[in-house]
Amino acid sequence: MVRIGRMASPPATPEFSLTRRDLIAALGAAALCPTLPATVSAQGRTAVALQAKPDRISLRPDGPGPSGPETPVWSFGSGDLRFKRGEVLDVTFGNDLPVAAALDCRGLDGIAAAEPLASRALLAAGGKDSFQLPLRHAGTFLCEPLLADGGTAPARPRPLIVTGTSPVAVDRDEVLLIEEWRLRPDGSAIPAGNDPKDSTQIHTINGKTSYDISAPANARLRLRFINGSQRSVLAVKLENLDVRVMAIDGQPAEPFPARNGALVLAPGSRTDVFVDAAGPAGTSFAILLHDGKQARPVGKLAISNDPPVRPAPFPPAPPLPGNDMPAQLDLKSAARFELTLGTPTEWFRPADFKPSAAPAFQAKAGRSVVLALTNRGAIASVFHLHGHHFRLLDRLDDGWKPFWLDTLAIEPGQTQRIAFLAEYPGRYLIEQVATDWAAPRLVRWYSVQ
Incomplete structure (x- = not known):
């Protein structure tokens, strides 16, 4: 079981402790990047x-x-x-x-x-x-x-x-897919949704138990971190590097520094960062992963012996080009609904889902929707909205955090409110899953008309 709280590191690895609130506080200091004119053109x-x-x-x-x-x-x-x-x-x-x-x-x-x-x-x-x-x-x-x-x-x-259709000034663009495995003694793995008894937990990046990146001095890297774990909230940290968050869950953000170089990722979440390979040849920076129990090195970024790509690192990067997301959400006239997480009531396993089941909620196209998500379970639960990205609302419901999400982890006993513009007509899923390897993946659906 993974709790989203303070994470204490073992003595054998560098200290690495943070809370999800730390990341939210860092995000709250940023301003959303301005909405840009539509630039989509038919590419065939x-x-x-x-x-x-x-x-x-x-x-x-x-x-x-x-x-x-x-x-x-x-x-x-x-x-x-x-x-x-x-x-x-x-x-x-x-x-x-x-x-x-x-x-x-x-x-x-x-x-x-x-x-x-x-x-x-x-x-x-x-x-x-x-x-x-x-x-x-x-x-x-x-x-x-x-x-x-x-x-x-x-x-x-x-x-x-x-x-995007506009170039982004980076020397390298790399995906780091983090996956979690529960291995039996015979080397086979236990699928999520099953009891992981007597298994060994390991993590990989891009399928490797240790993943190293090498880059010349002063190169700028775009690293796309993905939490491919089925159930666990994970934190990843690049030791002694300036890590600048550029996008979350696929949507650009006003660039801001990750607090202590650490990112917190719910299952399925994605965070894009820019990192400059600053330092003399031979310098290396550890990539640490925290699963809620301990921190362990899973790779490193090393400065290669190749000549520097430029005399000095790039200046701070501007925001990524926008995706034409809604500039405002009308909360005063929003349709409001409550959803309970952490219990299977009214939720279905995918195999039991029937399109004839009643929707969790229905919204009119073009109207803002506010969802109150309450976790009644004993451990953290992860909520995923299909079809639309949402804003995480402030506690007083008078504004929102300056980033877009499609996935959110919610502590037991907490209520979080999210808002989105019902922009696309149709039927879409919502999902919940507890942060327990044996927990089932549960779904419902909502409609925009």
């Missing part, structure tokens, strides 16, 4: 084939002697999916898994026709489906399988990167 159509299928990955640390057994997993293939803003993807989704599955693309707003469960049923084993994904926003997104019950292996997500 691109055919994309995604096949959910059994795969294998080596999760044992490298060392002398015979390597450990490879671990069976389910995946959509390896590597990042990269496209440009304005493209329309003609997706063919095939399911070669032994259980029913659907494609879930986290963070892509307003694509009701491709919405899993609400518009597209779980695809039976051996089936195929086709639909379109218009890429209206640039940012860091995530494709993952939404599965029926009966999974026997963990399902790996796959990053989806949508680049």
